[in-house]
Amino acid sequence: MTIRLETSKRTGIRNVQGSDISAFHRRLYSEIHKSYSLAKARTDMSAVYNCHGLTFASRRTRIEDTQDILKILQDDRWEKIDNIKDVLPGDIVVYFSQEGEANHSGIIVGYEETLHLPIVCSKWNVGSEYVHSLAYCPEIYGPDKRFYRCRL
Amino acid sequence: MTKLSRKELIEIAHVLILANTPLSLLKGLRLSSAMKKFRTECSAQELHDYYDSVTARPGQSELTVALSYVVFIAFLLEHGTVSPLRVDPGRLHWGEYIQSYLTKADAHSQYSEIPKPSVPSLHVTSNASSGILLGADGLPIRRGMEHL
Numbered sequence: 001m002t003i004r005l006e007t008s009k010r011t012g013i014r015n016v017q018g019s020d021i022s023a024f025h026r027r028l029y030s031e032i033h034k035s036y037s038l039a040k041a042r043t044d045m046s047a048v049y050n051c052h053g054l055t056f057a058s059r060r061t062r063i064e065d066t067q068d069i070l071k072i073l074q075d076d077r078w079e080k081i082d083n084i085k086d087v088l089p090g091d092i093v094v095y096f097s098q099e100g101e102a103n104h105s106g107i108i109v110g111y112e113e114t115l116h117l118p119i120v121c122s123k124w125n126v127g128s129e130y131v132h133s134l135a136y137c138p139e140i141y142g143p144d145k146r147f148y149r150c151r152l
Numbered sequence: 153m154t155k156l157s158r159k160e161l162i163e164i165a166h167v168l169i170l171a172n173t174p175l176s177l178l179k180g181l182r183l184s185s186a187m188k189k190f191r192t193e194c195s196a197q198e199l200h201d202y203y204d205s206v207t208a209r210p211g212q213s214e215l216t217v218a219l220s221y222v223v224f225i226a227f228l229l230e231h232g233t234v235s236p237l238r239v240d241p242g243r244l245h246w247g248e249y250i251q252s253y254l255t256k257a258d259a260h261s262q263y264s265e266i267p268k269p270s271v272p273s274l275h276v277t278s279n280a281s282s283g284i285l286l287g288a289d290g291l292p293i294r295r296g297m298e299h300l
Contacts, residue, residue, distance in 0.1 A: 024214050028169050031162070050172045064173045064246075103176035125172050138170045140180040 003061050007075030008152055013068045015061040018047030021126060029127050032138075039132035047126045054123045055092050055105040069094065069102040078148035087111070087118045087147045093134065096144040104141035118147070154193045160186045161215055168218040174246035175253060178225060186222050196231035199223055200239060207243040220244055228254050 005013040029045060052063035056072050063069065072078070073094070081087055087108055095104035106122025112133060123129045124138065134145060164187075167180035181187055190199065203223045209216055220243070227239050228251060241247030 022214065025169055028162070028165055028214065032166060032170070052172065066173070066175070097175065097179055099175070099179075101173065101175040101179075103171075103173055103179070125170050127169065138166075140167060140170060140176050141172075 005057055005061060005063075007072050008077075009075040011071055011075055013057075013063060013072060014065055015053070015057065015063050015068075017049070017061045018126060021045045021047050025126060032124070032127065036130070036132070036136065036138075039130040039136055041128035041130055042121065043129040045127050046123075049123065050125055051105050051123045052102070054121075054129060055094075055107055066100070066102045069105070073148060077151040079151045081147040081149055084118070084147065085116060088149075091118075091147055091149045093118065093120055093122075094146050094148065095137075095142040096146060097142070098144065104137070108147070154189050156186050156189065156219075160184070160189075161219070164218040164222055165214050168214055168221065174249040177221065177246060178250050178253070181218075181222055181225055182229075184222065186219075187226055190222060190226035191230050194226065196227065196235040196237050199227040199231065200235075200237045203227060203239050207240075217244070221246075221250075225250065225254075233258055 001017045002015050003017065005015050007013060026045065033041065046059075048061065049057065049059045050062040050064070052069055053059060053061050056063060056069070063072075078092065081091060087093075089108050089110055091108045093106050093108060094102050097103050104122065106120040108118045109121045109131060110119035111117070112119055115133075117134050119131060120134055120137075121129055121131050122137065130137070135142075164181060164184050167177065167184060171177035171180055194202070203220065206216060206223060207220050212220075224239055224241070224244060224247060227235075227237075231237070232251075232254060241251040244250075
């Protein structure tokens, strides 16, 4: 199912809400929990929204296409932050692949002063929302991390 | 037929449930050891038949879906443009997206391929001419001044 979703300039954003979580999903995620024991799960699993849905659509749906993410970044005036030291809670991070695909995103919720690393809240597909340090997430996310602040 | 270990099956299932987008699924599965096996060990016909059988199973689990994606992508990568056989992308949620991406990527790589330049080589030829030596200014050096 899709919902009506638009940027601030009323550009339509394609989206889809996922369905239920199976028992098998839960079993697989319990293994992932163990592999990433330092990432703190803050919610139960949900198929309704994905990482981009958390970052850009208030947890209401899944956004799956990079072109839609780029459109949101542009229309909603998300300005790139070049220096990681300037990143603040409330900013966002978008993880891009080497081919330029936005394969993950999250919201900055804190800053690890000693290591100069942002702490991120992000959703791992149908899994939980996790609070984790910037690079402490599955390998298929990234490797290029870009930070943005909304200037609307 | 190719046999996958439990570890390999779990690996692809993890990729399936972690991938937020179709292309991150493609990227993750491409790197999996199951993909390597299917690409190297299976013919187009085998992949085609296996895809048909695995997607036809009722009540598919995440393992079956992950396996379907691996077989589908292996087929497209190895035989997509050359085999007369076709696999139905509509059976997978992100099938059409992935097929379209790979088709475009393949077309792009074909058309943007730059011909390899010939290996640079030095041709040393004997100077059968007058034997005039040229200085840094390009002018002939007069005999007897070579040592300067």
